[in-house]
Amino acid sequence: xLDIRLLRENPDSVKARLAxxxxxxxxxxxxxxxxxxxxxxxxxxxxxxxxxxxRLSKEIGMGKKNGQDTSAIEAEVRGINARIEEIGREADxxxxxxxxxxxxxxxxxxxxxxxxxxxxxxxxxRVWGEAPKxxxxxxxxxxxxxxxxxxxxxxxxxxxxxxxxxxRGAGARLERSLINFLLDLHSTQxxxxxxxxxxxxxxxxxxxxGQLPKFGDQVYHSPTDDLYLIPTxxxxxxxLHREEIxxxxxxxxxxxxxxxxxxxxxxxxxxxxxxxxRMHQFDKVELVKITTPETSMDELEKLTANAEKVLQIxxxxxxxxxxxxxxxxxxxxxTYDIEVWAPGxxxxxxxxxxxxxxxxxxxxxxxxxxxxxxxxxxxxTLNGSGTALARLFVALVETYQQADGTIAIPEPLRPYFGSxxxx
RNA sequence: GGUGAGGUGGCUGAGUGGUCGAAAGCACAUCUUUGCUAAAGAUGCGUAGCCUUAUCCGCUACCGAGGGUUCGAAUCCCUCCCUCACCGCCA
Numbered sequence: 001x002l003d004i005r006l007l008r009e010n011p012d013s014v015k016a017r018l019a020x021x022x023x024x025x026x027x028x029x030x031x032x033x034x035x036x037x038x039x040x041x042x043x044x045x046x047x048x049x050x051x052x053x054x055r056l057s058k059e060i061g062m063g064k065k066n067g068q069d070t071s072a073i074e075a076e077v078r079g080i081n082a083r084i085e086e087i088g089r090e091a092d093x094x095x096x097x098x099x100x101x102x103x104x105x106x107x108x109x110x111x112x113x114x115x116x117x118x119x120x121x122x123x124x125x126r127v128w129g130e131a132p133k134x135x136x137x138x139x140x141x142x143x144x145x146x147x148x149x150x151x152x153x154x155x156x157x158x159x160x161x162x163x164x165x166x167x168r169g170a171g172a173r174l175e176r177s178l179i180n181f182l183l184d185l186h187s188t189q190x191x192x193x194x195x196x197x198x199x200x201x202x203x204x205x206x207x208x209x210g211q212l213p214k215f216g217d218q219v220y221h222s223p224t225d226d227l228y229l230i231p232t233x234x235x236x237x238x239x240l241h242r243e244e245i246x247x248x249x250x251x252x253x254x255x256x257x258x259x260x261x262x263x264x265x266x267x268x269x270x271x272x273x274x275x276x277x278r279m280h281q282f283d284k285v286e287l288v289k290i291t292t293p294e295t296s297m298d299e300l301e302k303l304t305a306n307a308e309k310v311l312q313i314x315x316x317x318x319x320x321x322x323x324x325x326x327x328x329x330x331x332x333x334x335t336y337d338i339e340v341w342a343p344g345x346x347x348x349x350x351x352x353x354x355x356x357x358x359x360x361x362x363x364x365x366x367x368x369x370x371x372x373x374x375x376x377x378x379x380x381t382l383n384g385s386g387t388a389l390a391r392l393f394v395a396l397v398e399t400y401q402q403a404d405g406t407i408a409i410p411e412p413l414r415p416y417f418g419s420x421x422x423x
Numbered sequence: 424g425g426u427g428a429g430g431u432g433g434c435u436g437a438g439u440g441g442u443c444g445a446a447a448g449c450a451c452a453u454c455u456u457u458g459c460u461a462a463a464g465a466u467g468c469g470u471a472g473c474c475u476u477a478u479c480c481g482c483u484a485c486c487g488a489g490g491g492u493u494c495g496a497a498u499c500c501c502u503c504c505c506u507c508a509c510c511g512c513c514a
Contacts, residue, residue, distance in 0.1 A: 040472095040473070040474095043472070044473055044474070046473090046483080047472085047473055047474090047483040047484080048473095048482080048483085050483055050484080051482060051483070053494080053495080054483090054495085057441075057495040058441075058442065058495080060441085060494050060495070061441040061442075061494085061495070062441090062442085064441090064494095065441090070494075071494095074494040074495095075494085076494085077494045078494070080494095081494085245433095245470090366470095373478085374468090375478065
């Protein structure tokens with residue numbers, strides 16, 4: 001959520017920065033501003049009347065003690081109460097409407113976020129390694145998965161539906177070994193505290209990180225309990241500190257957590273057509289940081305480097321791109337995507353998206369810290385995949401496939417996987 | 424799921440209709456004094472909003488949440504949520 005004071009003081013600048021995302025948000029900004037004015041005027045009157053009531057009620061108390069007749073004042077207060085109820089309803093309604101609209105306005109892109117209209121304009125920041133060459137025709141992971149018996153898409157469809165997969169034997173073991181490898185790497189080498197969190201969350205959590213109210217159709221929901229299946233560990237992990245005032249010394253707070261992620265992918269192109277690449281459920285190891293405003297941009301660089309390290313250790317060719325203003329997510333101020341090369345696809349796959357949300361999420365979830373002067377300020381929040389598993393699995397088997405159809409396991413993963421190859 | 428107890432400021436814990444945003448203690452911050460790694464004293468110390476040039480002052484709200492009674496509610500009534508204990512059930 002944006003700071004309403006920023007909108008009041010500098011509406012044109014806010015509109016201009018939002019316009020860089022594409023779409024027109026100026027009408028929303030104007031609407032919020034007009035509601036804000038009405039809201040404050042109603043609030044001021046309500047508070048004045050409440051003050052009157054408090055004063056008169058004390059008079060009644062004193063009067064009764066002294067045996068005086070207080071019926072005239074009581075009648076007066078009854079009149080005030082009627083007015084308080086009326087004006088109070090106005091104030092509350094305005095407050096609710098203002099918040100609802102504010103929750104639907106995306107974050108301002110950071111000055112460091114390149115301006116552009118769409119994904120085509122995302123600058124490439126760096127490339128690591130190079131695409132491996134094969135003296136045979138590299139296969140797609142679905143073909144490899146089937147011939148090795150490690151992936152079973154039909155079984156996923158049978159027990160749940162399309163875009164659900166079953167990993168078998170060495171496939172299941174590979175997935176599990178990757179999870180352990182990633183958790184160990186980030187917790188022991190990069191200074192993140194490992195957390196294991198619930199996969200079902202309250203709606204407030206999704207509001208906090210920005211999925212609700214606007215993207216409710218993308219998450220699975222259990223109406224009976226009003227709980228949501230998490231679309232990413234970002235939601236429960238960041239919300240660990242919702243409505244808290246953390247100590248400056250605690251920052252930066254750094255968490256790494258593994259969770260499955262559940263996404264309805266309503267309206268997504270390519271659902272169910274490309275093996276593991278877009279699933280309704282996939283595993284992910286997520287990195288989350290809570291920082292001060294002064295350090296968040298540096299921390300974004302570090303976080304991105306931490307995620308890249310995964311691919312470096314596994315020897316997977318990748319590139320980092322910087323998302324332009326037209327392509328960054330709803331709550332993000334700046335985002336780097338890490339894309340790993342998948343030889344069987346002949347393309348890059350996004351395996352990590354590292355974002356700095358500034359104080360946008362912190363404001364939504366009332367996450368603050370006390371600064372040197374003892375003043376409460378909103379934290380900055382960041383997160384990035386470290387990394388998504390299904391696509392990492394794809395890149396790994398496609399990259400390390402051999403002419404005989406077996407898959408070599410890269411050296412650093414062998415202690416986790418338990419052998420040097422699959423097949 | 425059943426029964427019982429309870430939810431007050433960072434923590435402990437008073438407060439059963441009026442001047443309580445809330446005693447006291449602890450913790451914390453600053454200052455003072457004495458001084459050998461600590462003690463004593465003083466002061467300060469919740470959050471949000473409104474007003475405002477202002478993080479001054481002032482005002483309003485908040486004692487699990489939401490309703491109700493009343494001129495007035497942390498205090499009375501109702502509903503819900505949560506925590507703890509025991510029982511049942513269960514991975």
